[in-house]
Amino acid sequence: MDDSSNSGKARPIQQSHCNTCSLSALCLPVSLNLTDIDRLDTIINKSQPLKKGELLFDQGQSFGSIFAIRAGSVKTYTVTAEGEEQITGFYFPGELIGLSGIDSGQYPNAARVLETTTVCNIPFSRLDELAGEMPELRRQIMRTMSREISDDQQMLLLLSKKTAEQRLATFLIRLSERFRIRGYSKTRFRLSMSRNEIANYLGLAIETVSRLFTRFQKNGLIQVEGKEIDITDLAQLYLHSGECPNLHQTP
Amino acid sequence: MDDSSNSGKARPIQQSHCNTCSLSALCLPVSLNLTDIDRLDTIINKSQPLKKGELLFDQGQSFGSIFAIRAGSVKTYTVTAEGEEQITGFYFPGELIGLSGIDSGQYPNAARVLETTTVCNIPFSRLDELAGEMPELRRQIMRTMSREISDDQQMLLLLSKKTAEQRLATFLIRLSERFRIRGYSKTRFRLSMSRNEIANYLGLAIETVSRLFTRFQKNGLIQVEGKEIDITDLAQLYLHSGECPNLHQTP
DNA sequence: CGCATGTTTGACGATACTCAATGTGTGTGG
DNA sequence: CCACACACATTGAGTATCGTCAAACATGCG
Numbered sequence: 242m243d244d245s246s247n248s249g250k251a252r253p254i255q256q257s258h259c260n261t262c263s264l265s266a267l268c269l270p271v272s273l274n275l276t277d278i279d280r281l282d283t284i285i286n287k288s289q290p291l292k293k294g295e296l297l298f299d300q301g302q303s304f305g306s307i308f309a310i311r312a313g314s315v316k317t318y319t320v321t322a323e324g325e326e327q328i329t330g331f332y333f334p335g336e337l338i339g340l341s342g343i344d345s346g347q348y349p350n351a352a353r354v355l356e357t358t359t360v361c362n363i364p365f366s367r368l369d370e371l372a373g374e375m376p377e378l379r380r381q382i383m384r385t386m387s388r389e390i391s392d393d394q395q396m397l398l399l400l401s402k403k404t405a406e407q408r409l410a411t412f413l414i415r416l417s418e419r420f421r422i423r424g425y426s427k428t429r430f431r432l433s434m435s436r437n438e439i440a441n442y443l444g445l446a447i448e449t450v451s452r453l454f455t456r457f458q459k460n461g462l463i464q465v466e467g468k469e470i471d472i473t474d475l476a477q478l479y480l481h482s483g484e485c486p487n488l489h490q491t492p
Numbered sequence: 493m494d495d496s497s498n499s500g501k502a503r504p505i506q507q508s509h510c511n512t513c514s515l516s517a518l519c520l521p522v523s524l525n526l527t528d529i530d531r532l533d534t535i536i537n538k539s540q541p542l543k544k545g546e547l548l549f550d551q552g553q554s555f556g557s558i559f560a561i562r563a564g565s566v567k568t569y570t571v572t573a574e575g576e577e578q579i580t581g582f583y584f585p586g587e588l589i590g591l592s593g594i595d596s597g598q599y600p601n602a603a604r605v606l607e608t609t610t611v612c613n614i615p616f617s618r619l620d621e622l623a624g625e626m627p628e629l630r631r632q633i634m635r636t637m638s639r640e641i642s643d644d645q646q647m648l649l650l651l652s653k654k655t656a657e658q659r660l661a662t663f664l665i666r667l668s669e670r671f672r673i674r675g676y677s678k679t680r681f682r683l684s685m686s687r688n689e690i691a692n693y694l695g696l697a698i699e700t701v702s703r704l705f706t707r708f709q710k711n712g713l714i715q716v717e718g719k720e721i722d723i724t725d726l727a728q729l730y731l732h733s734g735e736c737p738n739l740h741q742t743p
Numbered sequence: 744c745g746c747a748t749g750t751t752t753g754a755c756g757a758t759a760c761t762c763a764a765t766g767t768g769t770g771t772g773g
Numbered sequence: 774c775c776a777c778a779c780a781c782a783t784t785g786a787g788t789a790t791c792g793t794c795a796a797a798c799a800t801g802c803g
Binding site for chain 1: 570572573574576578580591592593594595596600601620623624625627630631633634635636637638639640641642644645646647648649651652653692694695734735736
């Protein structure tokens with residue numbers, strides 16, 4: 242179905258250190274004291290870099306860990322009965338994936354890295370133990386899952402109600418916002434996913450996405466050159482997106 | 493936007509008792525010992541019956557409780573920028589709603605009852621405390637959230653990849669399965685939601701849903717009479733749904 | 744440098760939406 | 774209890790948006 246890929250778990254090579262990690266404010270925006278963070282550190286393993294196309298975990302694989310992205314980007318997807326994939330999310334540094342595997346004991350979706358990526362491997366059974374002892378950590382996990390639910394439901398709305406144009410505009414705006422929060426430019430960034438993957442995620446044909454990029458560029462909303470994108474008129478893009486401004490805004 | 497409705501929290505009238513509740517196997521399929529269940533009982537309040545159209549909670553309302561449905565049915569939905577609603581789920585006895593409010597501190601969606609409904613009101617702060625002390629309860633909450641994520645992602649797939657026919661077939665099959673698990677007939681049941689709500693949920697126009705019901709009936713797949721439905725050929729319906737059989741099967 | 748993969752662009756057509764009219768059920772008040 | 778009104782549901786006709794098919798073009802990797 243896809244290219245060759247190194248299945249299986251990310252190979253742990255060293256202890257990471259949350260208290261020196263620049264992403265801890267995203268990944269653990271909780272008031273954990275230093276002792277707590279040290280305890281968390283002891284269960285987390287940093288992976289060696291995964292190369293583009295490698296699997297973090299496969300659909301149906303037995304659930305063991307959740308993963309925090311340190312660098313790079315990841316897509317998650319489920320495979321349909323006919324063998325085609327449906328991308329359910331793109332993930333960037335500081336975000337957690339694998340949480341949907343808790344219920345059934347196996348990952349209901351696969352996670353594949355879009356570019357060279359490193360992650361933290363967090364064994365769930367150990368995390369669960371700590372969650373019992375550290376209320377703030379427990380609440381943080383629940384907040385993260387809760388947010389995933391909200392985000393997925395926003396996607397339901399997008400797929401159900403929005404036009405192709407609104408979908409792509411919304412997609413770009415949400416990416417922009419996520420980069421902004423990470424301290425990157427909210428107007429110039431690199432799309433680590435292919436047009437095909439964007440189309441798949443948005444429930445569109447690749448040709449439609451391509452045409453929309455062209456149209457947005459003609460209308461002066463964006464400037465695209467391959468995977469590099471420059472949002473030249475964010476306000477206009479908002480108008481095309483059909484989004485309420487400032488719903489998921491975090492300063 | 494809608495009919496008159498009694499906003500606000502469900503009025504608690506009495507203590508419920510999980511250990512005598514016939515739904516506890518669904519709502520809490522955990523091996524909680526009796527002491528644990530008693531402790532859970534002390535924080536749960538059973539609401540008096542809510543009438544059709546009443547709100548369990550509104551979008552944007554401050555988050556305080558999650559709710560377990562005891563009898564009846566509930567829809568959750570978000571309201572778009574243009575003021576139209578997008579239904580994100582239908583819920584039946586033994587299921588939990590309100591979990592998406594944990595992250596932001598306010599419910600990102602609204603919940604409205606579709607018929608006369610009673611629920612258990614579970615104050616989250618109390619539940620969270622208990623979760624710290626009762627590992628099984630903690631894991632159960634996470635499993636529930638995890639399952640909600642999986643289910644929402646299945647809906648993404650449906651909205652993104654499936655034809656109108658496949659969507660409705662899938663919808664009926666999933667309802668069938670949920671009723672089966674609850675001990676009801678998997679072939680004959682009552683649709684507590686309107687055609688409009690089905691259409692909205694499935695990302696279709698109401699006319700399309702109506703036409704499909706007619707077509708399915710002509711083809712001998714189902715027998716419909718208003719809200720009553722009889723699935724006369726479940727196997728055929730499966731073929732029309734584009735679903736893998738036995739993915740979320742629980743005996 | 745050449746093949747493979749990914750992207751753009753065009754022409755055409757199908758699925759599902761919109762508009763509109765008719766039919767059916769449900770609840771309310773006379 | 775019936776009649777009316779209102780919401781809900783069905784059915785038909787026409788159409789638009791977006792998908793499919795096809796070909797040219799770009800990009801990147803070995």
